[in-house]
Amino acid sequence: MGKRVAANHNLEENGFMGSGKVIGGSLGAIIILVIAQILAQLVASLFILIKVPEGICNILAGIIYVGLTFILLKLFAEKLLTKKTEEIGMPGFSIKTVWILAAILLPAIVKAIYLFLFSGEYVSSGLNNGQIFSTLSAGIAFTGIAAGFVEEMVFRGVILNLIKSRWNIKAAVLVPSVLFGFVHIIGMDFSIISCLMVLIAGTMVGIMFSMIEIESGSVWNSGIVHAIWNVIIIGGGLSVNQSADEYSVMTYVLDSKSFILTGGEFGIEASIVSLLGYIVVTLVAICMIKRSKSQ
Secondary structure (H helix, E strand, O other): OHHHHHHHHHHHHOOOOOHHHHHHHHHHHHHHHHHHHHHHHHHHHHHHHOOOOHHHHHHHHHHHHHHHHHHHHHHHHHHHOOOOHHHHOOOOOOOOHHHHHHHHHHHHHHHHHHHHHOOEEEEEOOOOHHHHHHHHHHHHHHHHHHHHHHHHHHHHHHHHHHHHHHOOHHHHHHHHHHHHHHHOOOOOOOOHHHHHHHHHHHHHHHHHHHHHHHHHOOHHHHHHHHHHHHHHHHOOOEEEEOOOOOOOOEEEEEOOOOHHHHOHHHOHHHOHHHHHHHHHHHHHHHHHHHHHHHO
16 A cells, blocks of 8 residues: 555656546636636625726726636645646746737637628617726626636646646547536527537637647637637627627627527527637647647
């Protein structure tokens, strides 16, 4: 028994983690995400009570969400997982130019395809200036930038790298990607077809983010792609949907009701157009990885 304990200890020292620690670490990271989100929204609510404008509170909530998640994940990794932040995909903040370009081009092209190639009608939500500021600040600061970076720290940072250290790179890419797709249908009253589309698209976009993280060795690169995608596609400005979106300033309401083209109940993020975009960016990342290995 003593020899077995010693052997397991040596394996962990060499970077090998037990299955229990990987699963516990992954669940712990998700719990941290939930706690940070709740606390950020709670603090923002307290500021609202003292008459701070809601738009400012949304921005504060986004800052708190990202900052608190990073601090908690750093402590969690170092104290409980005995991992440095670099080992969970969070080195010093630096973003490659190629991924900044991809971050802008991917959602811009997807949205342009719908606006210029698909028939539809622009529908205003009729919001006043205060409501517009509140909607945009929530969509950009919290749902967009903060959620994008936080989800990358958890899924492509902690979970991907823990699984990679225990099993292999294929499992590290696939497992968190499927999980990422699955969490987007939890609590949603979607049809079976819509759930399937969300799961497929969520898994594919998870694979895309994973390949970006692997290529760059940093969640900051996948984070910028994720964040800008959120801002442009669901950031509260101009949305594209089957029906008017009350959480956007304006909606381009598509005439088409095709599940494949519109993404069903989840929206264009689960559509064939977006899916093709995810695949293209994924292939770019894979080519970059292969090229770097051959040099």
